[in-house]
Amino acid sequence: MTDRPAPALPVADEATAARLDRMRGREKVLEVKSLGKTFESSQGPVEALRDVSFSVHRREFLCIVGASGCGKSTLVRLLAGLEESTSGEILVDGRPVDGPGRDRGMVFQGYTLFPWLTVVRNVAFGLEMSGMGRGAADSEAREWIDLVGLRGFEDNYPHQLSGGMKQRVAIARSLAARPRVLLMDEPFGALDAQTRAQMQSHLLQIWKNVDITIVFITHDLDEAVYLSDRILVLDPRPGRVREHLEVPVPRPRSFEQIVSSAFQGTRARLDHLIHPPQPVHDIERIPMVRFTVVGDEVE
């Protein structure tokens, strides 16, 4: 194993540095203070998170990345209030979190739309829960459906929609309830590459037009760099904050920036943090039985 130091983070240009400064100056919407979570399982306790602390500023786009099983989903479920922490504290606008609530919207990887409701009724659900009448809720829901580009599909049932469309409905449904923070757990993980790219640009557009703070979980490092202002890197077993890095890529983002040095440098550092260089296996040398007599020319 070669113990090279992690590649340094590229320096942000002036405009980007100023934008990040302004972001740090805004109030903290979400504060996480030494959060810990231990599951009791039949094989004994499993420590999923240890001493996780960070905060998210208003209108910030934060990505959380880490290897599989490092506790990303656990963290976001704790933030949503769907799981109880073992230690530590979560504050939203300075108030401690105690169970799920409409100030923290959540978009799951599985779409979790209500299959018995049409698109417009799905989006109106949160509005009705806040005491709005059905008519008013429906007409406001339509505006959110327009925002995610699904005009014309209001009266369809979820099973009639493609994966990307379902996820748009889920985003509209969460946003319609006007949360302070939108939590997203690998929301585009199940989509094909092309739809995924579309959804990423689309999400950035929505984020630009709506006063919302986003905490976005992903294991796709390109996605993290493309979308976020800051990236929280988690270490596995137990999940701890490895590093907190500010993305030096200018906004507005476009896919052309992927080849830029700011993007690639950030990407390389993330890659090093999450997948430290491993000794290379020499696959050639693994003894293997041959099961074929034809096609000897394949490499």
Next chain:
Amino acid sequence: MKPSGHRRGASLFRIQGTLAPRPRAILWVLSFLVPLLAWSAVSYVPWIWHPLVEVSEPGDVRWFTPGMRVDEQAFDRANALVAKNAGTLAVGTPANPVFLPAPHEVARALFTSFATPPRLSEEMWLHESLLHSMRTIALGFLISSLIGIPLGIACGAIPAMARLSEPFLEFFRYLPAPAFGALCVAVLGINDAPKIAIIFIGTFFQQVLVVANTVRRVEPSLIEAAQTLGAPPRHQLLRVVVPASIADLYTDQRVLLGWAWTYLVVAELIGTSSGITYFINLQAKYRAYDNVMAAILIIGVVGLGSDLVLAWIGRRLFPWRKDAKPGLGALFRRRSGKPVVLEGAA
């Protein structure tokens, strides 16, 4: 060229394959035709079964009368005796016992039992017996559902409720409903009440447990989604758990109604026998086995018929299901536009 006939034939019985409308219809008919053909074969082909001989000419056998059915060996022995005395031999044709009437006899009985008045004035017509039976089932099932479905939903949604009720219900479900017959009569008298009670006992305990299990299968993530949208517990139950499981609950009720039918005959024997069971017992007493078979068949037809109707309604009740058909659903839905065709939409 079309794919070869061999492949298409093999694909009819493919695991998890889908059936085209034509084979679907043909197989449906076949599933009734095969048992009917077997029954016809036993009834009409003289060398299949036919253990008796129906006497047409008694000849010199004193104890024979025309139309009488006797054991084949007894018939031969009687004729051998007559032959020894040089008398006239009895003549007969192979026959089945009276309790297995031929299809055409039952078909005739199906018609005549509705058309002929009862032998005694206080006896019921077949259709009256049938209506009485259906009323018993409907009442028993309705009362059970009114309590059982809400209780089942509560048990399925709230673990504390399940823990509080299910152990006892699980125990009670093993007590055979007919065993409560005498008790029901003692408490509820000899008329319809104890019969309805038996249907209730036979249905209720299963119903709570089946409903609870279906409700437990609701995706937890749907409830979590509702929670993050600010739904209070009451709405989590009424606006998520209930609609998420209602289509499956409807199917459950169809199955449970089928079970309720199986308790009908036992229920109707309790106290003063009534309904279709009374009709069947009476006809058996008259040795009118064609009527007995007709009445048994009618129970099957009514049971299957009601289930088909419920299935038909079910496909129209839940428009969000993939197998939904338009129709009834439109009555329960406000539509503000035509659904858009979704080809190729991303």
